[in-house]
Each structure stands twice: as C-alpha cells, then as structure tokens.
Amino acid sequence: MLIGIGSFSSVYKGILDQKENPIAVKVLNLQQKGADKSFIAECNALRSVRHRNLVKILTCCSSIDYNGNEFKALVFEYMSNGSLEKWFHPMNNDENHSTRLNLLQRLNISMDVASAIHYLHDDCDQPIIHCDLKPSNVLLDNEMVAHVTDFGFARLISNTTSFLNAQTSTTGMKGTIGYVAREYGMGGGPSREGDVYSYGILVLEMFTGKRPTDEMFKDDFNLHNFVRTALPEKLVEIVDSSLLPREAEQNALMIRELDARKQQRQYGRR
Secondary structure: OEEEEOOOEEEEEEEOOOOOOEEEEEEEOOOOOOHHHHHHHHHHHHOOOOOOOEOOEEEEEEEEOOOOOEEEEEEEEOOOOOEHHHHHOOOOOOOOOHHHOOHHHHHHHHHHHHHHHHHHHHHOOOOEEOOOOOHHHEEEOOOOOEEEOOOOOOEEOOOOOOHHHHHHOOOOOOOOOOOOOHHHHOOOOOOHHHHHHHHHHHHHHHHHOOOOOOOOOOOOOOHHHHHHOOOOOOHHHHOOHHHOOHHHHHHHHHHHHHHHHHHHHHHHOO
C-alpha cells in the first residue's frame, strides 16, 4: 500500500514476516536525477546511527528487478501515526488531526526532534547534517514519540576537517523552500546552523499552525517575523487556535477587530 511520495522515492507499507510486523519500504525512483546519490547519502548516514528519535533502518536492497532494471530500496520500521505534516495539514479527504495534538504533545515532539538533531551533530562518530528538516520528515509512532527520517540530503562532516572547509566543500545543496537556511541558497555548504534554522521554523509551525510558505508571507515578511512582532503582547493572536480555550480565542478576535478599527480611524484622519 502506497503511504507516501518524496522527491526521489515512493514509500509503501508492507509486512515483514509471519508475525505480520508492519514495515515501511522506501523504493527509489532511479529515473529521477539525483535518486542514486540520495540512496548512497541515506545509507552512509544511517549505517551506524542508533537513537530513539531516529527512524530505525532494518535493511537495504540494491539489485536487479524481474524486468532487468536496477532496483534500490530501504526498509524502515513502520510509524503508525504518520508524519507531523499530516497532523497539521491534512488533505481534504483526511481526518483533521490538528485539534488532537495538545500543547504537551507538541512540546514533547519538539524535544524529541531536538534530541535527534543533537545526537546527529554532537554524539555520532562522524557528525551528520540532516539538511532537510520539515514536518513531513518527522514521523510519529503509536505512542506519539517523534522520529526524524529521510536522510537523502544528509551530509557527513569529518572531525579531521576544519568546519569552514566542510561548509564550502559540498556543492549543489538542496532542501525545501521555507525550511532551508538562506545561506544554502547562496551556495553555502552543510552546517549545524542550517539544521538549527530549519528546526526553528519547524517549531514555529507547530505552535502557530502556519506553513512558512503560507500565502500571507511575502517579500521580507515571513513566519519568523510574524511570530517575532507578535511577542509578547499579541501571543494569543498567533498561536494555533486549537490550543486556545474558546474565551481566549474570542478575546483574540476582539483585539484584532479593535486594532482594525484603530487603523481605519488613523487613515481617516489623513
């Protein structure tokens, strides 16, 4: 059963053995340019990492299929609660999950992701930069514990290489618009700071419910500025409405209406 489609692959739910343990099988689309490099990057990144907040890889496969075509796939443990993306931005035919993620769950998820990134950056034998942190790359298990996944863009940084040289040694950096650090778009190489930037955007999206690519964000007005300009007095106006008691939501609406009237009066005097 198809459960997801990414830049270079399709993900299917399968059954591994007679015990009917579910698995996720990531099949690479090798006709897509860059898919083979993505497979190698993910294998290199995941071959020696073990952490409760990383999706566990079970095995990998590189062979020839029945039609004589090259076949590459990765097999992961199955995450029963899907991606964070689907909880906050469900498709029209999906159940709206967002009202069921309470404040404590969001805090726990944000700490889970932070723990995974800290492990990758500081506790691995060779530091790993994820390079593509976003809600669709955070999966939730049956206990709502978050697991970071998709290391197709990941980069390994040698401990024997100066950090400055490591930053400039990799070209063709990729990521996802809205989450990727600006220096990547200007030719900068992988960095811990880039991952931390993406993590910050992820956290802001979790607590505001707004994508960084929302149509309201144009020119220099972005999700970061949207939150920064509202703190601390107007916090209730930017937080995800599903986290607010009804009275607080009504008060926020009233404040917005008062601000709008105030602006109208100011314009009327000109």
